[in-house]
Each structure stands twice: as C-alpha cells, then as structure tokens.
Amino acid sequence: MKILVTGGAGFLGARLIEALLAPTASDLLPPDASLVSVDLAPCPIDDPRVVSHTGDICDPVFIKSLIGPETSLVYHLAAIVSGQAEADFDLGMRVNFDATRALLEACRQQGQAPRFVFASSLAVFGGPMPEQVPEELAPLPQSSYGAQKAMAELLINDYSRKGFIDGRVCRLPTISVRPGKPNAAASSFASGILREPLAGEASNCPVPLDTRMWLSSPQTVVDNLVHAARLDGQALGLRRTLNLPGISVRVSEMLDSLARVGGEAARARVSFEPDERIQRIVCSWPGDFDIQRPLQLGFRGDADFDSVVRAHQHSMNH
Known part of the structure; x- marks a missing residue:
C-alpha cells in the first residue's frame, strides 16, 4: 500500500x-x-x-x-x-x-x-x-x-x-497565514500583510480594503x-x-484582526500601494460560498479570523 x-x-x-x-x-x-x-x-x-x-x-x-x-x-x-x-x-x-x-x-x-x-x-x-x-x-x-x-x-x-x-x-x-517568504501567488499578500507586520517588518496591501477574501x-x-x-x-x-469551508472576510477586517492580535504598531507597518496586475486576478475571485454540502460531509472551517492570526503568532514564538 x-x-x-x-x-x-x-x-x-x-x-x-x-x-x-x-x-x-x-x-x-x-x-x-x-x-x-x-x-x-x-x-x-x-x-x-x-x-x-x-x-x-x-x-x-x-x-x-x-x-x-x-x-x-x-x-x-x-x-x-x-x-x-x-x-x-x-x-x-x-x-x-x-x-x-x-x-x-x-x-x-x-x-x-x-x-x-x-x-x-x-x-x-x-x-x-x-x-x-x-x-x-x-x-x-x-x-x-x-x-x-x-x-x-x-x-x-x-x-x-x-x-x-x-x-x-x-x-x-x-x-492565510502562510509562514515563510512571499511567493509568486497573486494572493501572497493575504499572508504578507499579517506575517511580516507580526514579525516587525513592513508589508504592502495591493488591493482595495473592501476586497472580500475566502480564507482558511x-x-x-x-x-x-x-x-x-x-x-x-x-x-x-x-x-x-x-x-472547502473558509472564512469570508474583507481585507479591512483582516487588518482589524492584525491590530487586535499584534497591536496598532503592527497594523501601522502595512502600506497601501495598488497593483493592477494583482487586483485583476484577486478581485475576480468570489469572497463567500455556500458550504452546506461540505459541512454535511464532515469538512470544517476555522472559528473566526482572530483565532487564525493568533495561531500564526503562537507558531512564531514556538
């Protein structure tokens, strides 16, 4: 086998x-x-x-x-x-x-x-x-x-x-949140705007704050x-x-979670320079799904996005 x-x-x-x-x-x-x-x-x-x-x-x-x-x-x-x-x-x-x-x-x-x-x-x-x-x-x-x-x-x-x-x-x-370094994925920023600020480094958000993401x-x-x-x-x-189940969250709400978990200083490390190439790809994706069938089949999602950010912060310290 x-x-x-x-x-x-x-x-x-x-x-x-x-x-x-x-x-x-x-x-x-x-x-x-x-x-x-x-x-x-x-x-x-x-x-x-x-x-x-x-x-x-x-x-x-x-x-x-x-x-x-x-x-x-x-x-x-x-x-x-x-x-x-x-x-x-x-x-x-x-x-x-x-x-x-x-x-x-x-x-x-x-x-x-x-x-x-x-x-x-x-x-x-x-x-x-x-x-x-x-x-x-x-x-x-x-x-x-x-x-x-x-x-x-x-x-x-x-x-x-x-x-x-x-x-x-x-x-x-x-x-999100992926450990390590940014990669070539258009969605890489969805980890970068959390991972880098929590590590004391600057990061850029290339999409509008009202962009809705489907995250896990x-x-x-x-x-x-x-x-x-x-x-x-x-x-x-x-x-x-x-x-698969995810959390529907706007980028602004992701940054709110960053501030609650890592403090306002962490959030202040995020800049906002738009990138049309990334926006063209990411903003074409859906931000919320009907997941009734996957849940009935036994799949599960995260409780909330704050817990996701806390889990990453905990992994950084261990």
Whole structure:
C-alpha cells in the first residue's frame, strides 16, 4: 500500500505528509505502508516511511514510474501558482494541466482506481457572481491559473465517471497565514500583510480594503485534505468538486484582526500601494460560498479570523 503526494516538498505538501504520518491517520497510512513525496526538491520530513523522489512532474515517463498497483491514494498538490501561471502561460499549462493529465493517465493504466485528491482553487470562478456562490455555479475563470485548474477538474470528474480513479476535487480557500517568504501567488499578500507586520517588518496591501477574501488557516486546510481521502466516493455522487469551508472576510477586517492580535504598531507597518496586475486576478475571485454540502460531509472551517492570526503568532514564538 502506497500514498503518493505531488508537491511534497512544498509548504502545504510537507504539512500534509506530517498529518498522514500521525497515528490519527493510520487508517490511510498503516504502519507497513509507504508514502512517496514527489517534487523538484527532497521532502523535508525525516521519516523512514517517506520515500522522496525529485523530478519533473511534466515528464510522463517519470510520473509513470511512480504509480503502481500498490498506489491506493494520490494527492496532487504540485502546481505553478497564480501569478506565475499568468505571466508564463506555457509553463502554467505544462505543470497545471498537462502534468495532471499525465498523472491521471498513469493511474488509469494501472487499472486499480486509486483515490485521487486534487487541490483546486476558488480561482476557477470569475465574472458576474452572486454575493454568496452556490455550489452549482459554473466556473468562469478570469486567469490562466483558474482556467488550468478548471480543466483539470473536468478531467478528474470524467476519469471518476469512467471508473479510472475515485476522485475528489478540493477547491481550497486562500491559505492565510502562510509562514515563510512571499511567493509568486497573486494572493501572497493575504499572508504578507499579517506575517511580516507580526514579525516587525513592513508589508504592502495591493488591493482595495473592501476586497472580500475566502480564507482558511493552514491547519484547517490540511485537516480537510486528510478528511477528503476518507470520504466514500458514493457520498459525492456525480459532483466530485467541493468548495472547502473558509472564512469570508474583507481585507479591512483582516487588518482589524492584525491590530487586535499584534497591536496598532503592527497594523501601522502595512502600506497601501495598488497593483493592477494583482487586483485583476484577486478581485475576480468570489469572497463567500455556500458550504452546506461540505459541512454535511464532515469538512470544517476555522472559528473566526482572530483565532487564525493568533495561531500564526503562537507558531512564531514556538
């Protein structure tokens, strides 16, 4: 029995691997099973059950070598982030779409129909939208990243319909607060305007204060990804896509949380220089979702945004 995690060396992938190695996930990863991390860099998790493979997921031969009859569960997290995919269309298509199809084909050729958990994004939505997005709203992405994720979603639904895989598409909220450094994601500021000020550093907010975001803490996203693998595929039915729970919060409210948790001095470290490129992408995303079905299926959200900021502050001090 084997679990495969693409993007296993990344921030989210490494946290997911840690969660899968915990005793509470022994139903997914029994003691005699192995976990394979695939990324451009080695997995940072030091555990005898983790096998780290470095390589290009755009190489179908490399991907095919990683999938076997013993592969029972695949987490596909590897991706080119939104800003980078918008700037380099060809790279985004290769990594976000072509590699996903190659991975699905490798699963299909084994004939075992593994459970397949795909990390998608709220960026699949765009254009005119109601205040709260219903689950059945059709995707209309306004970025190349969103389009690539939407195309991959359709493939996963069809491969599931055909019985090639047992897929679950998890549209992740924007993750905040991410530790580390800013990245090329258009939503990177959603962590930067909290993380840097709490660390005593300046940060810039590139979008209007009334921009509404759909946010989730890193731990809640990881918990929900683990839960997605436990779901019975029949409970999902024909609709394999799920808008994972988040918190609907305006940027101004995020900064209010920053002030309550870190003090007014922290909030004062945030400047406001607009960036049209980031606004064009982020402001096309929805800021609130109807999550009745995911909640009924056992997914959960954060209690409130203050608790998210406090959790990050606590992690900084330990």
